[in-house]
Amino acid sequence: MQIPYQNKEIETMQRPALEELQLKRLREIVNFSIRTPFYKKRFAKVGINSGDDIKSLKDLKKIPFTTKDDLRQNFPRGLLAVDMDDVIRIHTSSGTTGIPTVIYYSRQDLDNWTDLLARSIIATGATKSDIFQNMMTYGLFTGGLGLHYGAEKVGMTVIPASGGNTKRQLLLMRDFGTTVVHVTPSYLLHIHSVLPESNLTVSDLSLRKAYIGAEPHSENVRLKLEDLWKIDAYNSYGLSEMNGPGVAFECIYKTGLHIWEDGYFVEIIDPETGEEVPQGQQGEVVFTNLIRAATPLLRYRTRDLAFLIPGTCECGRTHRRLSRIMGRTDDMMIINGVNVFPSQIEEVIMKIHEVGTNYLIQVEKDGAIDKLIVKVEIYSKMFLGDARQLDGLKGRIKDDLRASIVINPIVELHEPGFLPISEGKAKRVLDLRPKF
Ligand code: DLL
Numbered sequence: 548m549q550i551p552y553q554n555k556e557i558e559t560m561q562r563p564a565l566e567e568l569q570l571k572r573l574r575e576i577v578n579f580s581i582r583t584p585f586y587k588k589r590f591a592k593v594g595i596n597s598g599d600d601i602k603s604l605k606d607l608k609k610i611p612f613t614t615k616d617d618l619r620q621n622f623p624r625g626l627l628a629v630d631m632d633d634v635i636r637i638h639t640s641s642g643t644t645g646i647p648t649v650i651y652y653s654r655q656d657l658d659n660w661t662d663l664l665a666r667s668i669i670a671t672g673a674t675k676s677d678i679f680q681n682m683m684t685y686g687l688f689t690g691g692l693g694l695h696y697g698a699e700k701v702g703m704t705v706i707p708a709s710g711g712n713t714k715r716q717l718l719l720m721r722d723f724g725t726t727v728v729h730v731t732p733s734y735l736l737h738i739h740s741v742l743p744e745s746n747l748t749v750s751d752l753s754l755r756k757a758y759i760g761a762e763p764h765s766e767n768v769r770l771k772l773e774d775l776w777k778i779d780a781y782n783s784y785g786l787s788e789m790n791g792p793g794v795a796f797e798c799i800y801k802t803g804l805h806i807w808e809d810g811y812f813v814e815i816i817d818p819e820t821g822e823e824v825p826q827g828q829q830g831e832v833v834f835t836n837l838i839r840a841a842t843p844l845l846r847y848r849t850r851d852l853a854f855l856i857p858g859t860c861e862c863g864r865t866h867r868r869l870s871r872i873m874g875r876t877d878d879m880m881i882i883n884g885v886n887v888f889p890s891q892i893e894e895v896i897m898k899i900h901e902v903g904t905n906y907l908i909q910v911e912k913d914g915a916i917d918k919l920i921v922k923v924e925i926y927s928k929m930f931l932g933d934a935r936q937l938d939g940l941k942g943r944i945k946d947d948l949r950a951s952i953v954i955n956p957i958v959e960l961h962e963p964g965f966l967p968i969s970e971g972k973a974k975r976v977l978d979l980r981p982k983f
Pocket of ligand 1: 785849
């Protein structure tokens with residue numbers, strides 16, 4: 548079988564040469580990092596004064612981990628390593644309390660990222676003849692613009708549809724003959740359920756492939772999507788802190804996600820001890836971005852749990868494969884592809900003085916779509932007043948939540964004592980979505 552490569556030399560590079568390339572890039576990135584007050588201080592503590600002090604890849608382990616909190620505490624420019632005039636784009640990560648995590652990109656950074664996305668697309672067998680509809684949200688979220696530029700680089704015809712408006716998505720697919728989509732798996736399931744209302748069937752459309760990512764999903768969800776749509780579905784993984792999508796992507800064999808190791812140095816650690824786990828064992832994924840100068844991030848703890856798949860892939864690529872994401876080490880929820888921490892919700896509702904102390908965050912499935920219900924107890928005197936006052940309060944809570952978490956929740960108001968009181972550690976989140 549003809550294996551499609553974008554850059555065969557790099558993609559099939561023998562491991563010693565690949566590691567040599569990683570070392571060269573790591574040294575360069577250390578030189579950029581040292582320009583930031585944050586890393587300068589960190590490196591001083593471990594005796595690193597320049598990239599030359601990194602003698603082998605093992606020396607990376609001298610550098611302490613970087614966390615999301617480090618990014619927040621150094622907001623907005625504490626991790627910026629180039630002149631602001633050289634920054635041509637900003638993305639931020641969803642799912643942070645108050646302060647977002649910001650990533651700056653220089654022109655070269657964007658070119659590097661785009662290149663990896665083009666590589667990912669080509670690895671799935673797609674070509675310039677494909678019509679690509681990007682259903683990931685355009686904006687500060689990296690799923691929109693990231694894939695967009697990658698697909699243009701491949702030469703595909705790009706439909707920048709962004710998320711939502713399902714009937715229009717289907718019309719675009721029909722009218723322009725979309726062959727490839729990039730989408731969250733839950734949304735692609737939902738779109739299928741809307742086909743009858745749009746008087747369409749799968750055979751009226753030309754879809755052949757879907758790139759599914761930005762949220763956890765099981766092998767069964769992939770198989771279901773492939774069966775419903777009669778397509779091939781490829782797992783697409785990434786995170787804003789590592790540019791966005793295109794960190795790891797499945798090739799035509801769909802046996803795990805190739806981590807583009809010339810761009811990202813991967814470690815899998817025991818989240819408790821920080822020590823590297825044996826190959827094949829599940830742990831927390833840690834990445835060092837080797838291809839971004841404007842916001843260098845070294846040994847970034849993703850909080851995602853996964854493992855490296857032993858052995859090599861039939862495609863001939865030497866870049867190792869990551870398993871699907873098995874869970875998280877923190878309480879971050881992903882609701883319809885948007886990251887939300889319970890603390891964000893608490894922060895909003897506790898600012899509203901009519902709200903009492905007990906609340907519950909419930910997440911459930913409504914068909915394929917995630918539904919967020921925020922149940923709050925309010926002081927009983929509120930129930931004695933005007934019903935319009937209650938509606939007003941509900942509306943206010945909803946608006947404030949939407950502004951903070953970018954998700955439209957259902958808000959329920961309850962009298963004190965309605966919600967269960969937990970003895971000991973409060974259980975604030977009830978996630979009723981099926982587990983995998
Ligand atoms: O979700 C980037 C992205 C966009 C990836 C489009 C793929 C497609 P963030 O908003 O920063 O960035 O969220 C990153 O989402 O740490 C994982 O927990 C989760 N995630 C992303 N892709 C997958 C996936 C984008 N394929 C966080 N499977 C990550 C499971 C995923 N979880």
